[in-house]
Amino acid sequence: MRLVTGFYAILSLVVLPVFQLEAAEAVTAGVEEHYQSHRVTENQLWLTTDRGEVSLTFYNNATVEVFYQPTGRIQLPSLILGNKPQPVQVTLKQAADSLTLESPALTVQIQKSPLSLRFYHQGQLLTEQVGGVAQGAEPIDFTFSLDTNETLFGAGQRVLGMDRRGHKLPLYNKAHYGYSTESSQMYFSLAGIMSSKNYMLLFDNGATGEIDLGHTANDILRFSAQGGRSAYVVVAGNTTPELLSHYISASGKPPLPARWTLGNYASRFGYRTEAEARAVVQKFRELALPLDAIVLDLYWFGPDIQGHMGNLAWDRKAFPDPDGMLADFAADGVNTILITEPFILTSSTRWQEAVDAGALALGPDGKPKTFDFYFGNTGLLDVFSPKATAWFWPINRQLLQQGVAGIWGDLGEPEVHPADALHDVPGIGLLPADAVHNAYGHRWAELVHNGFKADFPERRPFIMMRAGNLGSQRFGMVPWTGDVDRSWGGLKPQVELALQMGLFGFGWIHSDLGGFAGGETFDPELYIRWLQYGVFQPVFRPHAQEHIAPEPVFHSTEVIETLRPWLELRYRLLPYNYTLAYQHSQTGIPLMRPLFFLDEQNRALRDEANSYLWGDAFLVAPVTAPGATRWPVNVPNGIWFDFFNGERLVGGNVIERPVTLDTIPVLVKAGSFIPMTSVIQRTADYRSEALTLHYYADSSVISAQGEMYEDDGVTPDALAKGQYSLLRFAAESQLAESATQPDRVAQLQITMQQEGGDYQGKPTQRAITLVLHNQRAQPKNIRVDGRFIPVVAQPQRFARGSELAYYDKASKQLKIKVSKLQGDAVWHIQY
Incomplete structure (x- = not known):
């Protein structure tokens, strides 16, 4: 046996069983393909078949790409895979009828004739692909086996229930205006599933297509597409978080956004003038409700809804001093986000400019494709074309240089996409809309992301979009759930929509709080309930049509005061929430x-x-x-x-x-650590010199861990640069040796350890109030870093002191206040 770095070839023959097709597999439309030979390159196994070539590439131990390259088929670049393959030790075993490719975590058994692939994790069969793919211009078609009791998550934004099995669903990003409790097709479809058997099956394809999740035949999953890339990715793991980590390491991590992303947004459709925008910010400040961002919808470039899309420049009549407005907002800690769309109307001021630049999708006649839709007669930005990037990005760059903080990409399915529109894909040429439809939002986000990285390397991009593809998370996409109905029916599916998207790396998915579409009268109960939920969703952005104000400051005192503690809680939880954002950026595990x-x-x-x-x-x-x-x-x-x-x-x-x-x-x-801070009016005021650290103690939890991540909130790649601190918390309990009270805690030790480097705003020392919940009695002895901490009887004295403890019998809380903590610390409590 000869071992080399990367893939290994075991030359001795191994006898393996010949795979037998089940009856259900025989009815599939998979195209028979037959093995002829194989070769091994540095990090790939290549199969030559009677229909072309198939490559198998391990991107990490638990992630493999299978790429069919039939003779004569045009292949598009990968959308899913954004990182290079990692070094993986893989063995190849050969037999007369089969090959076995094996990594430390994933095994692929390859039947030679007809070609069939089976995927195993730790000896368990995950799924089997039966048949190859069609040649030439025929549709792509992949077929896989399903187990009887397998639960399937995925396929993107749908309101169907968590288990998507039994459905046949279109893969075509499409707006669903005013949806509520049912929707089988929405803004952001995903060509992939996650199975309860702990594997992901992801189709690396951005074309118009369909996914059949056991609908036609209960034990068959089938994917088909009009064109695109004939490839898929299989990811295996022991747990869902492990699956996500493996997937993200191959696809690309979602970058950590700026801290202000977690703040409150003023947003509506839309602010019509500079005076109105300034007034809403002032209203928040007057009422002492926190605010971190304002979102300007389409009125920033035109006085009404129709006829102006594509201007991409300030309407100076309505916004006479945008530079001054942006500067004033920034000085007040308010970040301005501008809407942009990919439609350039023939009536817009930039129409001819876009035509001359070659920035638009073409029609069959070779001229810019024009068509009518709600906003007017229009062309469509060809985001795939380098000419479009060269024209469109400088417009974005100018706005960002002017003081705009974030880009909102709307209608990016795209909302209207004529089938005969042609896109110029580098290295390939002109392709019809159906071949790239679901890749459109992905490519748009990539365009903006790359522009940010090139021209504003000191800034973390903010890119809010409502459509994309598997893999779009690596561009920092902040998606939302579209134009939801302003009703109880619109609120009900928001958890489902967020959870489904989060399982595929889109941890910043959120809803228009309060609902967007319709609603004849204001329902204060619905509004309050939606914003209460919003405190625990990734982005807190009330947004709606303007006939009912989405901002809390324009409602009654009763509504405002009901919501005030919730909005303040959102800000008090910044240390905890920012840690969730950090965890998502490292592992893909979602916030929800x-x-x-x-x-x-x-x-x-x-x-x-x-x-x-x-x-x-x-x-x-x-x-x-x-x-x-x-x-x-x-x-x-x-x-x-x-x-x-x-x-x-x-x-x-x-x-x-x-x-x-x-x-x-x-x-x-029980066993949770929750770091919190005081109420602030903007995230720019965030400081962690004074922290309240809550620990929920219980005798059922002998040991527990937690963490808190912090940096300056703005520097890109702060972790890689060492400009961060990570506080690690741990709890260790010792139970009393008592026959009458076997669950009584005798001692509790809390430790805090700090790692990381220096950054702007890092505290030189911290004052920490440790709040221990579920404390049945006052402790006998408290020491912090060996110092004795007295327990006082009066809460007023505790509030004034700096090295004291207070036991609240009614709430069963023990509060321990210490100051001037530098780095590591140990709290020891004896009962």
Whole structure:
């Protein structure tokens, strides 16, 4: 046996079983393909068949790309795979009828004739691909086996329930204006699935297509497309977070956005003048409601809805001093986001400029394709063409140089995409719309992202878009769930939509809080419930049609004061939330997480679409029906605490929780660390010199860990540059040796360790108030770094002191305040 770096070839013959097709497989439309020979390059196995070539490339131990290259087929570049393959030790075993390609985590068994591929993880069959793909201009068609009890997540934005199995779904990004409780086709489709068997099957294709998830035949998954790339990716893992990590390492990590992304946004359709935009910011400041961003919809470039799209320049009548406005907003800690669209109307001021630059998609006659849609007669920016990039990006660059902080790309499905529109794809030539439709938003995001990186390397991009493709997360895409109906029906599916997208790396998915479309009168209860949910979604952005104000500052005092503590909570949670953003950027694990992350074999948790985890500490159950006084919460096994009143709950079933208009069910898992800070009016004021660190203690949790990530909130690649700090928290409990009280904690030790380097705003020392929840008695002795900490009886004295503890018997909370902590620290509490 000869071992070399990369792939290994084992030359001795190994006898392997010949694969037998099941009856259900025989009815598929897979094209028979037959092995002829193979070769091994540095990091690939190449199969030569009677229809062309097939390559198998391991991108890491648990991720393999299978790329069919039939003779005569035009192949597009990969959309999914953004990183180069990592070094992987792979063995190749040969037999007369088969080949076996094996990494440390994933095995591919290849039947030679007819060609068939089976994928195994730790000896378990994941799925089998049967047949090859068609040649020439015929549609791409892949067929795979499914197990009887397999649950399938994926296919992108749909309102169908968590398990997508049994559906046949179009793969065509398409607007669904005013959707509510049902939708089989929406803005952001994804050509891939995640299985309850812990594998991902992802089709590297951006063309118009269809995915059949056991609809036509229960044990068959079938993908077809009008063109594009004839490739797919298989990812294996032991857990869902592990799957995501493997996938992200091959596809590309979602970059960490600026800290202000987690703040509150003023947004509507839309602010018509500079005076109106300034007034809304001033209103937030007058009412002392935090604000970090303002979003300007299409009125920034035109006085009305129709006829101006494509101007891409300030309407100076409505916005006479945009430079001054942007500067004033920035000085006030308010970041300005501008909408852009890919449609250049023939009536716009830039139409001829775009034509002359060759920036537009062409028609069959070789001239810019024009067509009518709601906003006017238009052409479509050809985001695939280098000529379009050369024309379009400088317009964006000028706006960003002027003081704009973020780009909002709207209508990027694209919303109207004539089938005879032709796109100029480098190295290939002109391709019809259906061959690249689902890649359009992806390429647009890439264009903006690359421009940011080239011209503004000191800034973290903000790119909000409503359509893309698998892999778009690596461009920092911040997607949202589109033009949802402003109704209880519109609120109900938002958790499902976010969880499904988050499982594929789109952790910044969010909804227009309050609902966008329609609504004849203001429903304060619906509005409050939606914004309460928004505190625990990645982006807090109320947005709606202007006939009902989406901003809380324009509603009654009762509505404002009901929402004030929620908005303030959003800001108090910045240390926790920013840590979730950091974790997402490193591993792909989303900020909103399905409950089955805690028990992956629990079918009820796999199907749960109403409750979710916010990070690893919180369980959130939004109230999505009017008049509720109690609300069901599917609580996983373990001990949980009500975030608001501290009540201890035993999980393992559905629990009805009392609610008022001021509350929704928010639970905290025992053993959780939650760092919090004081209320601020903008994230630019964020400081962590004073922290409140909550720990939810329970005798059922002997040891626990947590962390808090921090940097300056703006520097790109702060982690790689060492300009960050990571506080690691740990708890260790010792139970009392008592027959009468076997679950009583005798000692609790909390440790904090710090790693990282220096950055702007890093505290030289910290004052930390440690809040221990679920404390049944006042401790006998408290020491911090060996220093004795006295327990005082009066909360007023505790508030004034700096090295004190206070036990609140009513809330069962022990608060320990220490100052001037530098780096590591140890709290030791004896009961």
